[in-house]
Amino acid sequence: MKAKAPTSPPSRSLPCGRPLPKLENTGEDGEQLLANLNQRLEQYVSDRRLNRSEARAKILETIVFEARHFTPQDLLAHLGKRFPEVGKATLYRNLPVLVESGILQEGPTDSEGQSFYELSDGEHHDHIVCTDCHRIFEFHDETIERRQDSVAEGMKFKTQSHRHVIYASCSYRKLSD
Helix, strand or coil: CCCCCCCCCCCCECCCCCECCCCCCCCCCHHHHHHHHHHHHHHHHHHCCCCCCHHHHHHHHHHHHHCCCECHHHHHHHHHHHCCCCCHHHHHHHHHHHHHCCCEEEEEECCCCCEEEEECCCCCCEEEEECCCCCEEEECCHHHHHHHHHHHHHCCCCCCCCCCEEEECCCHHHHHC
């Protein structure tokens, strides 16, 4: 019997050298989160007398377990691995339902103007998009929030909502060299 060659452990860093971010602690495990979101979706579908859809449930399951910030194309690739029977048209028909139900929210856009989506957790946060590795990082800063409100008030506006996205080149590797 031939001995297996040692394999290198999977990379624990992004292409820019930054360590992989830890997944946010939602206070729920994936199964519980999926059950809660399915219940919310069922209520939405029932209230609007929409048809129940096994494909929609598969899309939601894929989002919960495999996608954090994603484009429709990213999600389609994940779906292809888990549920190849769910096609592109089905995905595109169901994304608006998931957004309208409050389960998903549209996030930042990439350099080509393509929207990213993410689970809507009800907590406000802003984004930094790394222009090197294209990962999206979430942050919340009270100073920025107060300043935005102050600027709006100074211009005689009352802030309803906002979307703050910083596109930045990662200097992580430069700092650690």
